[in-house]
Amino acid sequence: MGVVSLRERKRARTRQAVVDAAVDLFERNGYEGTTVADIAAAAEIGTRTFFSYFPSKEEVLFPEADVRVRAALTAIDNRSPSEGPAEVLVRALREVTAESSEITGPTARLRMRLMREVPAILGRGLQIQLDGQRQIARHLQAAYPDSLDAVSAAALAGALTGAVTGALLALFEDPDRPDDPEELKMAVERATEIALAPWTASADGVREESRA
Amino acid sequence: MGVVSLRERKRARTRQAVVDAAVDLFERNGYEGTTVADIAAAAEIGTRTFFSYFPSKEEVLFPEADVRVRAALTAIDNRSPSEGPAEVLVRALREVTAESSEITGPTARLRMRLMREVPAILGRGLQIQLDGQRQIARHLQAAYPDSLDAVSAAALAGALTGAVTGALLALFEDPDRPDDPEELKMAVERATEIALAPWTASADGVREESRA
DNA sequence: GAGCGTAACTGCATCGAGTGCAACATTGCA
DNA sequence: TGCAATGTTGCACTCGATGCAGTTACGCTC
DSSP states (O other): OOOOOHHHHHHHHHHHHHHHHHHHHHHHHOSTTOOHHHHHHHTTSOHHHHHHHOSSTGGGGOTTHHHHHHHHHHHHHTOOTTOOHHHHHHHHHHHHHHSTHHHHSHHHHHHHHHHHHOHHHHHHHHHHHHHHHHHHHHHHHHHSTTTOOHHHHHHHHHHHHHHHHHHHHHHHHOTTOOOOHHHHHHHHHHHHHHHHGGGOSTTHHHHHHHHO | OOOOOHHHHHHHHHHHHHHHHHHHHHHHHOSTTOOHHHHHHHTTSOHHHHHHHOSSTGGGGOTTHHHHHHHHHHHHHTOOTTOOHHHHHHHHHHHHHHSTHHHHSHHHHHHHHHHHHOHHHHHHHHHHHHHHHHHHHHHHHHHSTTTOOHHHHHHHHHHHHHHHHHHHHHHHHSTTOOOOHHHHHHHHHHHHHHHHGGGOSTTHHHHHHHHO
């Protein structure tokens, strides 16, 4: 496990250098104003080599999207027998949000900004998110084979991620929003309740209130 | 209103020719196997001119995404006073799904297939969908200014569209699915109930059943 | 520690999407 | 008929991305 060859270590180091260089350049010259050649030069690799680390220019902004999904998946797989589908989903979501640096850190902020400004990045981000959603749906269905069919599981997963994504994007749309991590978490909480209110017990208050 | 100059008519005709040519070529040679130059040649225009009709190659597959959104928006704006937010959303969704050719016709089928196969198209599709979702959220919030804030409206709209999109994509994932339009509508219904069950009265049966 | 196979790095040539520009054609209107 | 506006086109160019082939660096065995 802990054994990492020199090759792998070097490669990981270079990869990080590429990310750092890219983030720096994006912040300085904007996304479109930065070419792959620029990034490669700043990271001291050949332009061609860039594409052996990342399959495309956008990808450099989502360097570890998969680890977050994996955390959610294991949270689902390790469900306790008493939990219903929605409870498991909520727990999985918390697992992802736990590393708050993932949605609060400087790279995350840049990513969010660029998703607003550059259509290509938004598209890629949504694509990655959908991919994660699909895997979650699959594992969720596997966890509840006789109370959920594939379509329902997909709808449930889609409702939650759609609500959270919608809420977060709405939050970031406000240009002079106070940069408060707590507010982010609150928005996620609210979105979760809105999406899953009927399936969890905790949100009855909100449900009754908004029914009026 | 009905007055259309010769210029406009000609332009509309050419635009349709481009779409037809593109769809035909995509079906024959695949998306990646078709260049913009091919499409332009088939539509008998210069390659450069293609980009005066569509800003990018992908766009040709979403030629009237905006009219569907507009239908949903007016459905929201014309809400009856007795309706709650969720009821309005459901009605807006039905408005969009009404033109079933929009999700059943041959172009729609091609679009769905290419969204599965070509990442760039999926990305663009999600982007367009998110854009519509945003507008819907804005109008929804405008319709219920004191029971919905911007974030909640966005979460609600996101939950619905996320659930529907997730369900439809799950449905299309099955390779040997019977090509039944009714099944599509059923999936949409189910997704709607899953996402909005707490906010509408009609779905209580499903809710109770799935709570078990 | 010398040598060998494999994996990584790199430059080069190439393709396709997309843009700015300037010349030219067509339409709308006086 | 003539003029202004709008649409069309070719050309040159940039940039992202890929295939290929030559070189370099690593890791493992003897």
